[in-house]
Amino acid sequence: MPKYVLFDFDGTLADSRNVFISGWNAFAEKYQYRKIKFEELSSLRKLSILERAKRLNFPILKTPLIIPDFYRFYLKNAKEIKLYPRMKEVLDTLERQGHSTAIISSNSEDVIKEVLLRNQVFNISRVLSSNVIFGKDQLIQKFLKEHQLKKSDVIYVGDEQRDIIACKSAGIKVIWVSWGYDAKELVQEQNPDYLVYSPEELLEVVLEELGR
Known part of the structure; x- marks a missing residue:
């Protein structure tokens, strides 16, 4: 076996970082979350998911609601991955x-x-x-x-x-x-x-x- x-x-x-950041920032503008700046990636890598959500003003319980939008965005921009x-x-x-x-x-x-x-x-x-x-x-x-x-x-x-x-x-x-x-x-x-x-x-x- x-x-x-x-x-x-x-x-x-x-x-897929560029696609993720582009998608996040598009949805952040729509739903009033904080955008991600490329220069803060290094500091964000040291935070847990919950800590990142807090910094970005994102209610983590809303994750299931935005995942379908992210899937569609990723598929549309898959050539960039x-x-x-x-x-x-x-x-x-x-x-x-x-x-x-x-x-x-x-x-x-x-x-x-x-x-x-x-x-x-x-x-x-x-x-x-x-x-x-x-x-x-x-x-x-x-x-x-x-x-x-x-x-x-x-x-x-x-x-x-x-x-x-x-x-x-x-x-x-x-x-x-x-x-x-x-x-x-x-x-x-x-x-x-x-x-x-x-x-x-x-x-x-x-x-x-x-x-x-």
Whole structure:
């Protein structure tokens, strides 16, 4: 039975920050939330989702109401979402080594598949999407059950504090990547199993972990 590497999408495989900020600022103007300035990204990366919502004057309970608008905005602007450099090579190498890959994300399946197709990524076996910000642990459990996998048969790769929390809840190992939405200062207290700082280091850790 193949082992699986589960990837987050935004901030891990794909750089969608420009699209997110453009979408957020469009909705902020419409609904009277505070806009995001590009120069404050560094400070926002060190804040939790709840702290960011407070700074941006956004009632977090309204998240389910704006997610459909965000999905439509992302799909309309999907051509602006780029894979991070060398991440396609990581996916291709994992396939050659006999490991399967899947995506578990809060972004919509349509957006993810459009970006993958445009970048000629055809080796992702499954895309699972949830519009619940803190519900990834349930998707992970669903994936394990559907594929009859042991927890030791998978490892998750993500960039956010909530990814680590979800993996700890689901009982699987997690790798944090440095190039995404959350800063190291924010995620360290969640104690991810690995912290990596380049796609090459990520590939090395994954191959070593799944080879055990």
